[in-house]
Amino acid sequence: MRIDDILRQGPDPVFSFEFFPPRTPEGEANLYEAIAKLAPMDPAYVSVTYGAGGSTAGKTLEIASTIRERHGIEAMAHFTCVGATVDELRATLDEMRELGFENVLALRGDPPAGQDEWVRTDGGFEYSRELVELINADYAMTVGAAAFPETHIHATSPEDDLRHLKAKVDAGVDFLITQLFFDNAVYFDFVERARAIGIDVPIIPGILPITNIAQLDRITSLCGSEVPARLRAELDLRTDEPEAVEDFGVAYATLQCAELLAGGAPGIHFYTLNRSPATRAIVGALRLQRPWDTAGA
DSSP states (O other): OOHHHHHHHOSSOEEEEEEOOOSSHHHHHHHHHHHHHHGGGOOSEEEEOOOGGGTTHHHHHHHHHHHHHHHOOOEEEEEEOTTOOHHHHHHHHHHHHHHTOOEEEEEOOOOOTTOOSOOOOTTSOSSHHHHHHHHHHHOOOEEEEEEOTTOOTTOSOHHHHHHHHHHHHHHTOOEEEEOOOSOHHHHHHHHHHHHHTTOOSOEEOEEOOOOOHHHHHHHHHHHOOOOOHHHHHHHHTTTTOHHHHHHHHHHHHHHHHHHHHHTTOOEEEEEOTTOOHHHHHHHHHHHHHOGGGGTTO
C-alpha cells in the first residue's frame, strides 16, 4: 500500500519502524527475531536502510521483501545516489517495481567507507532531488525523503538546508522523515519554518529510543544531533547501570513521543537499531494513553 495513502487515512497516527541490513548471519537472525516481535505492534510500514555506497543494496531489497512476505507489512527500501550511474539506479528501480514495491525513500546518501567528502559518481547524480525527479518521471511509487530539524551537517545554513528541502518536495516528495532529535522544540520549530516556505507534505518525526550511552554518542557524532544538557545529566547519573539507562531511555522517548503526537505530529518513525523491547514498550504505552486525542484541544 502507498504510504501517502496510509498517511491520509487517519485519524490515528502512523507508527513505523526502521531496520538495517546486518553484516553477519547472527545479526540477521537477531533482525528477524526483532521483526517477529515487533510485527504484532501492527506498524503501518517499515523501512530498510541502504548501506554506504550501496554496499547492502541487494540485502536491503531481500529483507524488505521478506518482511512483506512473512508478516504482510508494507516495507519501504531506502535508495541512494552513492556509487551508481543513472543506468544502475534505473536497474535497481526496475527491480523494485518487479518486486512490487510501491514506496521508496530517496536519499543522496553518505560517502562510502573511507571517504569524508561526497563525490558524484561519473554518470550519476549530484543531488537527491535528481533521484526524486527520476522516480517520479518513470516509476509509480510514493517517494519519501529525509529532513534535518537541526540542519544537515554539510549544509551552509539552516535557510539553505530548507531551500534544498523545498526543491526536493517540489520535485515530487510525498512525505518526509526527520533525522533523530531529542528536543521537541527543535521539531516544532522546524515544521513551522518548513510550512512558512511552502513545504506542505507530512513531516514525520524520527525517534531513537536511548538504550546505550556509547551507542548514542557514536550515532549523534555522525549525524550532528544534539543531546540536551538536562538529558545528558540524567544519562550520566546512570553511566554504570546499563539497565537503568535503557529504562530511562524508554521513559524519555515515551514522553517525547506523547508530546509530539499531542502537538499534531502525523506519526512516529522509530529507529529500532534492529532491537524490539524499547520500541514495543513505547508504542504500547502510547496506544494506551492516546495523546493524539488531545491534539489541537
